[in-house]
Amino acid sequence: MKEGMRERTVLKIGEFARVNQVSIATLRHYEKSGLLKPLELDPATGYRYYSLDQLPRLNRILALKELGFSLEQIAQLLEGELSFERLRGMFQLKQAQTQQMIDAEQARLTRIAARLSQIEQEGKMPAYEVLLKGVDALLVASIRGIVPLPLADGLEQSYAKIAAYLDEQRVQPGSPALYLLYSRSEQHDDGLYIDAEAAIPLSIALEGNEQITIQTLPGALMACTIHTGADLFLGQAYAALYRWLKDSGYQVIGPPRQLRLRYGAHIDPTQYVTEVQFPVKKMSEGDR
Known part of the structure; x- marks a missing residue:
């Protein structure tokens, strides 16, 4: 491990993956795409080391993935120094859109249940006095x-x-x-x-x-x-x-x-x- 790395808190790839609740395969995929490269690669052992300083970047990558962006789009956004305020705004918009979808699907489920109930009640129409x-x-x-x-x-x-x-x-x-x-x-x-x-x-x-x-x-x-x-x-x-x-x-x-x-x-x-x-x-x- 290089001298400069001792000045930082570094983790092996498996440890870094556990901290962020992602898989090692995901981190390797981000490395291959250029989104998040290890801080250091030990040529003797092949171990990959990550710094805790890389957590904010990984959090942004994961957040943008949740918002539906492709890795290519995420790379472009990160190159533009995505601010916390902008990211929060994007998340709030996605949250509102997702809630609308949930509400719409819940309403659809209610209507489906009602239609099924109507079918079950066919021939048993309640008596209405006019x-x-x-x-x-x-x-x-x-x-x-x-x-x-x-x-x-x-x-x-x-x-x-x-x-x-x-x-x-x-x-x-x-x-x-x-x-x-x-x-x-x-x-x-x-x-x-x-x-x-x-x-x-x-x-x-x-x-x-x-x-x-x-x-x-x-x-x-x-x-x-x-x-x-x-x-x-x-x-x-x-x-x-x-x-x-x-x-x-x-x-x-x-x-x-x-x-x-x-x-x-x-x-x-x-x-x-x-x-x-x-x-x-x-x-x-x-x-x-």
Whole structure:
């Protein structure tokens, strides 16, 4: 071992590998690619020695590998003296992207489980009682837009914006919150988007803003049913309403409404309670 090496804390390749929890093969690969060469190679024994001073460089190499860079790209980045601040920013971005992927996959697993449950329940459709009732006109603050499925995720942002605005105006929001579904939909690369409007009832009129509309939803005769369970199964309630319409001679004359009677982050989704309302009128002979 050379004299200069005695002034540093040096480790054999196996020791250096254990300290950094990497394999000896990985260190040899980095040596061959020129990314991280041993501090010294003993010609007599063939032992490779590394210095603890090389730890920061190895940590950066491993970090950049985690970020998905190739060894060639890593070499170029390290030549540019990659600062800790820049590396931290890259890691934070990757962390956020990875979390989004995890959340998306978790949501997909939830939907798959729900679809499997639907298949298992085929032929065992829960009984939905459909009632006709008159609904009065309703003053609301609302946000309408094209939102992705599942609707709850996209609409939560709208509800939060409305709630924040009402808080600024010192207006107490009414209940239950509701949303309206329109017929327009768009297929995007990341899934289906639906034209939907989130609304919160108001007890007094006030001015809206660029995003929030203050409006009065018209009163109407409604065909209504109650759905208990997760939003993913709301289609069962819709199917029951459409069957009732066909059998009873009524037709839909406006966007369906969904009233969130029991809903929230602290509530088990299987215990959600939603009232689905269809504005309807009796079909005439000419409509049949």
